Amino acid sequence: MDFYYLPGSAPCRAVQMTAAAVGVELNLKLTNLMAGEHMKPEFLKLNPQHTIPTLVDNGFALWESRAIQIYLVEKYGKDDKLYPKDPQKRALVNQRLFFDMGTLYQRFGDYHYPQIFAKQPASPEKEEKMKEAVGFFNTFLEGHDYAAGNELTIADLSLAASIATYEVASFDFTPYPNVVAWLARCKANAPGYDLNQAGADEFKAKFLS
DSSP: OEEEEOTTOHHHHHHHHHHHHHTOOOEEEEOOTTTTGGGSHHHHHHOTTOOSOEEEETTEEEESHHHHHHHHHHHHOSSSSSSOSSHHHHHHHHHHHHHIIIIIHHHHHHHHHHHHHHOOOOOHHHHHHHHHHHHHHHHHTTTSSBTTBSSOOHHHHHHHHHHHHHHHTTOOOTTOHHHHHHHHHHHHHSTTHHHHHHHHHHHIIIIIO
């Protein structure tokens, strides 16, 4: 299946880790946004929103990384550990996915992207919101090993992509010991974490050096 991506993108890395977890090989299609490759007519036919990541599985096109993660585990997962079928367990995984999308990753972007792409000064208020988001996550992790319990799920893979980006941006995790311990577990146990780290390092080299 074709995967339109950039290695520095946290959402793209979340999908790559999910594909590794379910044993699916992605046909990587590097998509140069700066050159406008996402605005070409052939790409717009696949994804009118012209965003990455975009997955094309035997003619079926899907975008939004967390939707792609869910699709991959539902179609190709060998069991339901990564995305439990139990309604309450699944609801918790979904909440963590939506938290990542709407709060944790969003606040990283709100703080860093104006500095990176618009050369704006750092906003102390947005930095505090970013710290608040990591604080929320630290609280979620209290008493268990992973984001939605004691088993690794796709929520961890999505959150690990975001937190790896925080890490290469030199975010101070010292006040958040649960996040520090969780990240160490993800580095040791998450399938494809090496791809995540390499992509985060590339993001740092391109935008944070």
